[in-house]
Amino acid sequence: MAEIILKEESYRLIGICMEVHRQLGMGFKEIVYKDALEIELMEAGISFQREKLYKIGYKDRILRHKYCADFIVYDSIILEVKSTPVIVNSFIAQTINYLKASGLKLGIIANFGERSFSSKRVVF
Secondary structure, eight states: OOOOTTHHHHHHHHHHHHHHHHHHOSOSOHHHHHHHHHHHHHHHTOOEEEEEEEEEEETTEEEEEEEEEEEEETTTEEEEEEOSSSOOHHHHHHHHHHHHHHTOSEEEEEEOSSSSOEEEEEEO
């Protein structure tokens, strides 16, 4: 069986997301959940960067447009915040692209748009 990468960190992060969902419930826009997550991460003393930009390389050149990841947590996990009825494949593809651009290995899609909090681990 393969080892779960960043197991402790990801469990703690998902717990924080669950707390935000417990407090706010479903139905808000993504930005509201991002603001609440920022508070929770700061209070937990967890290192993070919000809306981190990544350059995209193409044939030894840097493209004009960049990717903007919602959060980089513990300098090693991309946290993508969603507020939709379901996690869809395009969210997974987006997270994989962020992982490619960043060189990181783990992304977590956190969906606050369902009655119960849901998440998906994306490993690249």
